[in-house]
Amino acid sequence: MDKLQSPSMFIGVRGKGIISFGSGQPDLPPPESIFKILPGYRSFKYGLIQGNLNLRKALSKEYQGSDEDNFVVTNGASEALDLTFRAIESLEGEGTNILVHAPYYYSYIPLIKFDHLKPVLTETIAGKIDIDDFDRKVRDCKAALINSPSNPTGRVQDIKTLKQIEKICRDLNKVIISDEVYKDLIYERENYLLHGDNVITINSFSKTYSMCGYRVGYLYSNDKKIVNKAIEIKTYSSMNTNILSQEMAYEALKVPRSYVDKQVKIWKERRNVIYDGLQKLGLELWKPEGAFYVLPKIDNPRKAVWTLFKKYKVITYLGEWFGAPGRIRLSYALDSKDIGEGLKRIGKYLKEN
């Protein structure tokens, strides 16, 4: 059971009969049009560190008031987060505090620490940010990291809260790092995107376009100091992001909104299946409003994750990895039939243990 140190033991694990509620990778295919460039593609030289110009230009059309110089195209949102933290460390100094709302995406805390910054936690109420606690704690931090819709809670912060966060951070001269990789996967209302000169937006093609293996993401900021620092760090670390993947991402941006709407409809159906199913099994959980995760409470989560895997061939993640002890996280990025089978096995586990 001590093997349950981190999600790495489950990432990429597939096998006969395994139902994986593990990693958050969409099973729905990317838009077909991203593949059409493949047969004729012959470029093989280094690309621009900042990212392909056509892709940055296309991205700038999505963000009012931006231009291609405001973007750095990265190896997924993961590298965008890493570059952002490293840029902040470089500009603000080692040990700078970063406010993170818990439960949080499991990479945040290790990444912040790897980059010599210090995470400070603000708790949430049923996954929603407690604005008073946020207001108190952000004063000792340089930046606040916001992730809405959230991995692992599936919760979407209320528009009122997001606007309060914008105002507090603007007034106090704090940076907002807005991880919006699930911004298009939202079920309950229109989204509201944090914006302003103090906002660093993180996004990715992994979730909206089901392109996680191609590793394309980006950071967007109106602050040239951040953008230039990120380019400088990338110059000496990963260099350019895969140029072929960037061309595929460029094609993905051209697909009509109906592609995303269709995906969201499927995600919502699955959300209903897993939410209702887990409730029927007697587990207590918050209703996801976006993304594709649930975070139910369970007795002895360590035993549950281990036994579900070993005996029932069901992969789930430990809530502890996300700052949510007493819970397990399930991704519902699999079809409804498999979700149903997984729920059956979880029911069996609950009965037999």
Ligand SMILES: Cc1ncc(COP(=O)(O)O)c(C=O)c1O
């Ligand atoms: C909240 C959040 N941010 C960032 C990432 C990393 O995404 P990418 O595949 O673009 O690196 C993930 C992946 O699951 C995520 O859930």
